[in-house]
Every structure is written in C-alpha cells, then in structure tokens.
Amino acid sequence: MTFPDKPLRRTYTRSDFEFDLPPELIAQYPLPERTASRLLHVVPREKSDIPALTDMTFKDLPQLLAPGDVLVFNDTRVIKARLFGKKAGSGGRVEMLIERLTGEDRALVQLRASHMPALGAAIELADAQAIVLGRQDRFFEVRFEATFEKAGGLVAWLNEHGQMPLPPYIHRTAEDTDEARYQTVYARAPGAVAAPTAGLHFDEALLAALDARGVQRAMVTLHVGAGTFQPVQHEDLSRHVMHREVYEIPAATVAAIEATRARGGRVVAVGTTSLRALESAADEKGTLQAGHGETALFITPGYRFKVTDRLLTNFHLPGSTLLMLVAAFAGHQTMRAAYAHAVHAQYRFFSYGDAMLLEKESPSLQDENFPSPSRGGSGRGWGSGDGIPSPLTTPPQGERGEK
Helix, strand or coil, X not given: CCCCXXXXXXXXXXXXXXXXXXXXHECCCCCCCHHHCEEEEEECCCCCCCCEEEXXXXXXXXXXXXXCCEEEEECEEECCCEEEEEECCCCCEEEEEEEEECCCCEEEEEEEECCCCCCCCEEEECCEEEEEXXXXXXXXXXXXXXXXXXXXXXXXXXXXXXXXXXXXXXXXXXXXXXXXXCCCCCCCEEEECCCCHHHHHCCHHHHHHHHHHCCXXXXXXXXXXXXXXXXXXXXEHHHCCCCCEEEEECHHHHHHHHHHHHCCCCEEEECHHHHHHHHHCECCCCCECCEEEEECCCCXXXXXXXXXXXXXXXXXXXXXXXXXXXXXXXXXHHHXXXXXXXXXXXXXXXXXXXXXXXXXXXXXXXXXXXXXXXCCCCCCCXXXXXXXXXXXXXXXXXXXXXX
C-alpha cells in the first residue's frame, strides 16, 4: 500500500468560519472622527499559526505604506435605496430595498410585505408608483413611474424620498448624520446600496498625508448590492451562489497599477469590493483589463490572488463570504488568531467598526496541503489554543451572514 507524499488539500466548510461575537462589539454608530478607528496590522508567519498582530490607530496607516505603493479605492456612492409604500387597492404596507439600478426607471429590489404583490401590481410611493414586472430569484424587477425629468432622474428622486439603507446589524433607523458618515469622502458614482466600508475611515487630512508620503491613489467602481448581506446557506461552500455586482476599471487605474509593479511598489486594495473588482478584471497572468464588467467571484481559501498585494478591510460577520475572502488572503489560521485577538481586545466590528491591514499569505503557505477538518464543530478553533483567547462557537442570534 502506498500513500501520497502530502496529505490531501483541506476542504473548508461553512462551519470553519463561524465564531461567537458579543453583540456589544457590533458598532451601532460611527466614531466622531473617521480616522479615530483602531487598526490591527496582521502579518502571517510561515512556521506558526500565530501571526504578528500590532494594535494601531487608523492615523498610523501612512507609516505602514511606502512611497510608490498604490491604494485602490472603490468610488461608488450609496443611494437612498430603502423605500416604504403600500399596495394599490388593498393598501397593504410594503418595504422596498433596491438591489441594483438596471435602467433610467428600473431596478431589482427586495420586497417585504404580508403578501407578495403579483406581477403587474402597483406599489404606491411618494409621488410615484413602482410596477412589478417580474421576479429573479429573491429579487423583483420593478419600473418606477414618476416625472423624473422634473426631479433630476431616478437617483435624485431616491435621494429626496428614500432612506439610507443601513445594514441589518445596525439596529436603529437611519439618522441625518448617516447621510454623510455611511458614505466615503471620495464617493462619486451613485449606484451602491451598501457602503464600501473600509473606505469610511479616510478623511481629507489622511488622504493628504498619504499624498505627501508618495502613496499613489487609483479608483475602481463596484456598486455594492444588497446581496452582500446574503448568508451562506450551505455547509458545502461549492453550493453557494454568489450575488452579482457591476464594476468598472478605468484605464488610468490599469496604468497606475502597471507603473506600481514596474517600480516594485505594492497594490493595496481598500476593501473587499476593490479587491473583487481587481481580481475579476485580471487574467490568469494578473494583467488587468480596463472597462465594465459583472462579477460573481466567490473567493475562498485556495484562491490564488493575481493583483492584490495587501488588503485594508473591516471585521466581517461570522460565516460570511467576506470572512472567507480574508481567510483566503491572509490564511485561515491567521484570521482565526486575528479575530480572537480582536474580540479579546474589544475592537468594534462591521460597517461602523475598526479596520485591519492584512499582509498576504506567502505562496509557500498557500500551496501547503492540509488534512480534511472535522465536520462536527461550528467554527472550531477560531483562536483557540496557543494561549490566544478564543471566541465561542455560535454566532449571535439573527446576525450570521449579514455582512
């Protein structure tokens, strides 16, 4: 009988990304100052499951970057995508959350009502109606009927009549301050229904400090959809269907990244949305293509990153696709330890929470093979052992998978 030289590659399941998060660590409001957030610098180690972890503040970011590096930002702008109306005729209450704008007067939306409206039904809104045209899985296609010419178009009408779509783990209604704070200072292209939250930590003063240090800036646009909060339903990750999002890579960004590589600089993605746009637009050799596209890229451990060298990101939900992405980038064991440290040190989590700067796991570690994990536990070992305080093994009620 013969055995392979190395054990079989590890197969991850949803349970490998579950952990207990104390509800009080879920940030419900932003800090008064954007750059006052904490920053955890995470550096994987080749011969240890325990990464180098350094507690910093977000204002320290420039000293972690070198002249000639390029930060790639997502310049999408959040629209006021939450609407409330009633069914024409019955008067039944309807809540609508736009997933994606698909035309000058059309959108894919999520609907919440006691009874879902039939095809052709009208939903009465402020100074408008939404006609249900069809259904695509969990989403409905609707056409808005209003005099948008007078209002300046659908986006302007939404800004007047809609509400800022705060994530479901923020347990309050949107307030006036959220109109500015749930938006990056460099937001330009309207179309997102969730913020690219890693960018919320930047203010104009910090951007100026990065410029002064010689750190370059480049932009991509990826309109974050409501599907980003879709939970992973299956234990078998291969059965998860990723939501689709529209992105654009400008030619100037392709040129900036090529120039960065030529001078030996690093490509730093600001947020998982910027990373997904870059990786989706690259061929197998890492050559970026400028232009528009649509991505349903689901990144899990084993993915080989073609463009991104470092990742700036917030802390993500247990069992979420975003947690799987960062585990693919920095290493599963590394992220288990980092999250255990963050919980123990009481970092603030999710959209209005704190940030991490992740160094990419070395290719030698990415190529390692691992034995298949036990399937009996939920998030077993996220930070357990080796003297690191460990989160428990079940997510907070009602919170798993919502970004």
